[in-house]
Amino acid sequence: MYVELLGRLVKKNSSKIMLVILDGLGGLPFYPGGGTELEEAKAPEIDKLAKKSAIGLHDPIATGITPGSGPAHLGIFGYDPLKWDIGRGVLAALGIGFDLRKDDLAARGNFATMDEAGNITDRRAGRISTETNEELCGLLDGMKLGDVEVIAKTVKEHRAAIIFRGGEFSEKLTDSDPQVTGEPPRPVAAEEPGAKASADLANAFLEEANKRLKDRHPANTILLRGFATLPDIPSFESRFKLKACAIATYPMYKGLARLVGMDVLDAGDSLETQTGILKQVWGDYDFFFFHYKYTDSRGEDGDFGGKVKAIEDFDKYLPELTGLSPDVIVLTGDHSTPAALKSHSWHPVPLLLWSRHVIPDLVEFNERNCSRGSLGRMKALEVMPLAMANALRLEKYGA
Amino acid sequence: MYVELLGRLVKKNSSKIMLVILDGLGGLPFYPGGGTELEEAKAPEIDKLAKKSAIGLHDPIATGITPGSGPAHLGIFGYDPLKWDIGRGVLAALGIGFDLRKDDLAARGNFATMDEAGNITDRRAGRISTETNEELCGLLDGMKLGDVEVIAKTVKEHRAAIIFRGGEFSEKLTDSDPQVTGEPPRPVAAEEPGAKASADLANAFLEEANKRLKDRHPANTILLRGFATLPDIPSFESRFKLKACAIATYPMYKGLARLVGMDVLDAGDSLETQTGILKQVWGDYDFFFFHYKYTDSRGEDGDFGGKVKAIEDFDKYLPELTGLSPDVIVLTGDHSTPAALKSHSWHPVPLLLWSRHVIPDLVEFNERNCSRGSLGRMKALEVMPLAMANALRLEKYGA
Numbered sequence: 001m002y003v004e005l006l007g008r009l010v011k012k013n014s015s016k017i018m019l020v021i022l023d024g025l026g027g028l029p030f031y032p033g034g035g036t037e038l039e040e041a042k043a044p045e046i047d048k049l050a051k052k053s054a055i056g057l058h059d060p061i062a063t064g065i066t067p068g069s070g071p072a073h074l075g076i077f078g079y080d081p082l083k084w085d086i087g088r089g090v091l092a093a094l095g096i097g098f099d100l101r102k103d104d105l106a107a108r109g110n111f112a113t114m115d116e117a118g119n120i121t122d123r124r125a126g127r128i129s130t131e132t133n134e135e136l137c138g139l140l141d142g143m144k145l146g147d148v149e150v151i152a153k154t155v156k157e158h159r160a161a162i163i164f165r166g167g168e169f170s171e172k173l174t175d176s177d178p179q180v181t182g183e184p185p186r187p188v189a190a191e192e193p194g195a196k197a198s199a200d201l202a203n204a205f206l207e208e209a210n211k212r213l214k215d216r217h218p219a220n221t222i223l224l225r226g227f228a229t230l231p232d233i234p235s236f237e238s239r240f241k242l243k244a245c246a247i248a249t250y251p252m253y254k255g256l257a258r259l260v261g262m263d264v265l266d267a268g269d270s271l272e273t274q275t276g277i278l279k280q281v282w283g284d285y286d287f288f289f290f291h292y293k294y295t296d297s298r299g300e301d302g303d304f305g306g307k308v309k310a311i312e313d314f315d316k317y318l319p320e321l322t323g324l325s326p327d328v329i330v331l332t333g334d335h336s337t338p339a340a341l342k343s344h345s346w347h348p349v350p351l352l353l354w355s356r357h358v359i360p361d362l363v364e365f366n367e368r369n370c371s372r373g374s375l376g377r378m379k380a381l382e383v384m385p386l387a388m389a390n391a392l393r394l395e396k397y398g399a
Numbered sequence: 400m401y402v403e404l405l406g407r408l409v410k411k412n413s414s415k416i417m418l419v420i421l422d423g424l425g426g427l428p429f430y431p432g433g434g435t436e437l438e439e440a441k442a443p444e445i446d447k448l449a450k451k452s453a454i455g456l457h458d459p460i461a462t463g464i465t466p467g468s469g470p471a472h473l474g475i476f477g478y479d480p481l482k483w484d485i486g487r488g489v490l491a492a493l494g495i496g497f498d499l500r501k502d503d504l505a506a507r508g509n510f511a512t513m514d515e516a517g518n519i520t521d522r523r524a525g526r527i528s529t530e531t532n533e534e535l536c537g538l539l540d541g542m543k544l545g546d547v548e549v550i551a552k553t554v555k556e557h558r559a560a561i562i563f564r565g566g567e568f569s570e571k572l573t574d575s576d577p578q579v580t581g582e583p584p585r586p587v588a589a590e591e592p593g594a595k596a597s598a599d600l601a602n603a604f605l606e607e608a609n610k611r612l613k614d615r616h617p618a619n620t621i622l623l624r625g626f627a628t629l630p631d632i633p634s635f636e637s638r639f640k641l642k643a644c645a646i647a648t649y650p651m652y653k654g655l656a657r658l659v660g661m662d663v664l665d666a667g668d669s670l671e672t673q674t675g676i677l678k679q680v681w682g683d684y685d686f687f688f689f690h691y692k693y694t695d696s697r698g699e700d701g702d703f704g705g706k707v708k709a710i711e712d713f714d715k716y717l718p719e720l721t722g723l724s725p726d727v728i729v730l731t732g733d734h735s736t737p738a739a740l741k742s743h744s745w746h747p748v749p750l751l752l753w754s755r756h757v758i759p760d761l762v763e764f765n766e767r768n769c770s771r772g773s774l775g776r777m778k779a780l781e782v783m784p785l786a787m788a789n790a791l792r793l794e795k796y797g798a
């Protein structure tokens with residue numbers, strides 16, 4: 001309803017919107033009585049911006065739900081993450097920067113250990129090294145199954161992306177991964193009649209893969225799950241009439257931006273190179289998705305001090321962004337990654353909005369202030385409409 | 400959507416969740432300029448817990464809606480109270496601790512006064528005493544209508560529960576209660592073709608009841624409304640993978656817990672006996688629903704000081720609960736019952752959540768602080784997902 005309404009109201013103008021995602025920004029106190037990562041960080045530039053901004057919190061999905069990177073970003077991009085449930089196979093391919101095509105079928109693969117009776121004894125093959133994984137993918141990559149070509153790409157350790165190309169595929173397939181040890185892999189089955197040929201193909205791949213891997217104990221088999229094709233998702237430009245670019249350093253976020261049709265720029269691998277490219281292309285786009293990874297990485301490591309420092313490192317570069325004078329700045333995370341939990345979490349995410357049309361909350365940017373901020377608590381899905389409104393890019397509803 | 404999503408994400412672990420309902424907890428100032436019951440209560444243990452907790456408000460149903468006990472509890476238990484609209488007949492039976500069976504048809508009965516012309520002159524028969532009601536139920540209880548047995552149970556004053564047992568019934572029946580005086584009772588009618596036999600049965604009961612009651616003026620008839628059968632509600636354990644028990648002293652709350660399949664323990668009739676049984680069974684369950692009635696009772700009485708004292712009485716026992724070291728504590732009300740209104744109300748309800756994974760709000764527990772708390776304002780339906788997240792019992796959504 002909301003999305004359809006927006007579609008009717010979107011208009012163009014010359015404003016520029018900057019969306020800065022500090023991945024996994026939200027945090028928790030590391031010790032009883034302590035502050036969160038944002039509270040402990042010395043981030044004078046963020047706080048200077050915050051004091052001119054309206055702040056609040058967003059829930060990536062819904063109360064209590066911990067999101068993966070895919071749904072978390074889609075929500076902020078303005079796509080209902082419950083409607084656009086991007087399959088694991090597609091995310092695995094996007095995550096390694098693989099240029100997945102419209103007709104490809106992708107699955108997440110796990111190299112695994114099978115005993116002589118055919119039962120799975122280790123679903124992760126003892127977490128083989130990434131180097132071993134690359135050797136194994138070399139054994140599978142390029143396999144021909146009739147007209148279909150199989151592309152096998154290493155993700156990390158025991159994880160791979162398996163892509164079927166050159167046919168018409170259905171993603172309505174069950175996993176071969178039994179999810180438990182002591183049982184054999186399950187044959188891939190069609191979840192609807194039209195998926196029968198794709199199931200046969202997947203099973204033919206698994207049979208041939210077992211032959212090629214049989215001497216490679218502990219990684220003597222591969223399990224597939226999350227079969228998926230690229231969703232037929234409307235482009236960001238068609239939704240918001242914004243010419244958009246992504247300035248990210250990690251494949252997953254580039255992939256998610258590409259999924260919605262943003263121009264993915266070669267942004268190097270540091271804030272230095274990212275801000276450099278941002279300045280170069282400033283005249284060419286209306287919308288800039290600027291992604292910073294290390295807040296999430298240090299959170300996942302359980303490295304509280306490292307996450308504090310990652311925030312402080314970003315802080316030094318913020319003037320490079322604000323100095324370009326965007327009309328709207330959204331600074332937030334895609335989800336929370338508290339170092340105390342060493343993982344993504346369900347906690348709502350600090351959200352900062354600056355434009356000439358906000359009532360400043362006049363306080364520093366952290367979880368507790370955001371929980372009392374004037375933006376209140378919204379769904380991630382509401383962030384883009386709010387940014388669009390502040391860019392004066394939405395018509396009035398009704399007369 | 401949200402409920403279905405949760406169903407996919409729920410997982411088991413060894414954590415323990417404690418849900419403490421202080422019935423009708425939310426209040427209002429009794430005099431202009433005064434505090435609410437929670438603000439006036441000296442509750443040092445609650446405040447000590449609150450300062451380590453995140454707080455906020457929940458709306459049992461939606462803004463402005465005053466809930467009964469049934470929907471208020473169902474919402475907090477994680478069942479959409481607008482979807483699971485439990486019929487009045489079922490609630491009447493649950494409220495007196497009657498062990499309603501799956502195939503029973505239950506109705507709420509009012510003893511009433513009928514004049515010689517057959518019109519209702521008093522829908523409550525002058526609020527006869529509970530003792531008189533018991534005599535009258537004795538006249539009706541055990542009535543046989545073919546193979547069907549009628550069970551008549553006193554609720555209070557003019558109110559009774561009428562249960563039909565031993566047939567296949569439909570609840571799609573209209574009320575016989577005309578809701579106004581000066582008109583005759585209405586024949587019970589089928590709301591769908593399959594309900595015809597049940598309507599005939601209800602009318603046969605009413606005809607026979609009128610014969611048996613005819614000399615018992617002012618209670619010379621009975622009106623039926625809210626015909627209902629037990630809903631086919633999924634169990635709490637199937638929804639949340641939690642082995643759950645209810646430690647309550649009042650029949651209604653035991654009945655609501657039984658409705659969703661919780662083990663209802665014999666918890667005596669005081670906080671002393673309730674905390675005693677809680678300690679005894681601490682090792683046996685994952686989820687503990689602890690219900691305290693007197694905050695609501697004193698609110699319904701319009702007894703502001705009594706409700707303040709009920710909060711203070713509970714406060715003394717709180718260390719018995721926290722001393723068991725649950726992983727998650729939710730302390731809240733099912734709804735508000737301000738003494739100033741002498742009734743349930745629509746006001747959002749103070750909500751406290753403690754776990755190792757919250758950002759403490761560092762303030763005392765009352766309505767005003769809760770309205771600025773970091774949990775924000777949520778629907779009651781979101782309380783269980785949040786508790787589950789804090790118990791680390793929900794998988795991540797998406798990759």
